[in-house]
Ligand SMILES: COC(=O)c1ccc(CCNc2nc3cc4nc(N)[nH]c(=O)c4cc3[nH]2)cc1
């Protein structure tokens with residue numbers, strides 16, 4: 001049902017395919033975020049056109065609205081959204097700690113109040129699996145205890161140990177052949193904790209392994225270092241997924257360190273806010289400098305935005321027209337999708353390092 005096929009490597013970078021019952025996922029690959037069953041502002045066909053093979057949904061959000069039983073009654077997430085490719089759902093482990101009004105975390109559960117209607121909800125490993133089974137995603141994530149950085153070592157160790165115990169409970173509760181379960185490595189920025197956690201989870205039977213607890217406010221270099229000393233301790237025959245990452249630079253730096261899959265709101269949330277990603281770096285479309293610019297964002301981009309001028313895109317945002325966020329979301333996802341395709345080609349050609357350096361030079365050194 002689920003199989004990771006390693007096609008080739010180039011330094012630390014891997015080219016592969018993650019085979020799933022709903023089709024293959026080319027790696028390295030980027031997953032557009034469709035938190036509430038929609039990649040905001042785009043139809044499912046527009047998302048497919050960007051080259052995405054798999055999209056992400058969120059257990060926390062869908063549990064609160066419209067509810068996992070409602071999604072099941074509507075035929076499950078694929079049928080409800082009209083996406084017949086693979087879907088991965090996050091477990092709620094991050095959102096409950098970043099969005100939920102936490103009352104308490106015990107060994108049994110993370111209990112929180114809904115940020116929508118204040119209802120008290122007890123999220124246990126078993127309930128997270130139950131929700132993801134009702135949603136019908138192809139890949140479920142274990143429920144983990146994610147803490148913000150920086151944090152005292154004792155707190156990092158405590159959350160890590162609980163995450164491993166919760167992963168085992170998720171493994172026991174996940175009994176569907178047609179739904180993969182990915183583990184999530186925690187451990188802050190600590191080399192020893194990360195390697196211990198990766199080794200312990202690698203000894204358990206999961207279909208894939210995520211690196212969690214990053215992109216939580218740490219400096220990018222610390223993220224890269226942490227990924228670099230974690231991936232070697234993960235099984236080479238399973239996909240590695242870095243959660244919540246990231247900028248175009250983050251993607252290439254982490255692919256160089258053995259990561260296969262990514263998800264991030266970066267391209268879509270920033271797209272809705274008039275920021276476009278290009279090979280020359282980020283462009284803020286509301287800037288007056290674009291007012292009379294007749295050029296597209298990128299000459300060779302096949303997206304819906306690049307049929308228009310930068311001046312028109314600026315006008316849409318300045319006028320508050322709904323088409324602005326739609327077009328820029330499409331461009332940014334197309335940019336990420338094309339970047340991943342170019343990366344896969346570069347790895348196959350043994351040119352990844354040269355490719356990465358050329359991209360970094362084009363983007364310049366201002367952070368996105
Ligand atoms: C304009 O806004 C943005 O561009 C933007 C916003 C938030 C993030 C942060 C996303 N980071 C992140 N998402 C994550 C999701 C996670 N899920 C689980 N279960 N466990 C984790 O350990 C985990 C870590 C994450 N780190 C990144 C970018």
Ligand SMILES: [Zn+2]
Nearest residue numbers: 301303306331
């Ligand atoms: Zn474009």
